[in-house]
Amino acid sequence: ELKVEQNPLFLSMQEGKNYTIYCNYSTTSDRLYWYRQDPGKSLESLFVLLSNGAVKQEGRLMASLDTKARLSTLHITAAVHDLSATYFCAVVSNSGYALNFGKGTSLLVTP
């Protein structure tokens, strides 16, 4: 069974600070996804990481993937209030299409 663990689950950070969210998974996978969810809303796709060493950046967010360590990171640079949301990582097992989600990281950016 593919397990996905995120940490931290809750994160309160000040505007302007940097922080990293970690996503570990238990079995081999070559597809890892990061999503954002605002309260009461569905998922917004942030990044799709498909190979070892993949790094993608969009604005203040940067995601990376290390398939050997089974680890992905989502790095937040100079946080702003608009980034407050819940962030999920999700992994697809090599044998299928279904996404296995982490528990999510609830991020609150405060002034």
Place this chain on the structure above:
Amino acid sequence: GAVVSQHPSWVICKSGTSVKIECRSLDFQATTMFWYRQFPKQSLMLMATSNEGSKATYEQGVEKDKFLINHASLTLSTLTVTSAHPEDSSFYICSGTDSPYEQYFGPGTRLTVT
């Protein structure tokens, strides 16, 4: 990006009744669709995977006779919650895909069973 719609966006029903949720891919053909359930402040849990024209594959612990899934065409899948109970109240999200590398999520349906 590809667009998936869900209808209704929210529904309230009485205990014991059935409710149908539609999931449509608007600008692509979804060979596979997924149904997820999300309880408040929790993650998404996959309920079932459906391929067009085939029976859905349900995850362990999901009652297939209670959650009826039909994927009749490449653009439409439906989830029917039969004999709904208050514990079925949840946020139901569908997604569709036409490739192994991306899933496109619908906006979700909030179901409240009274």
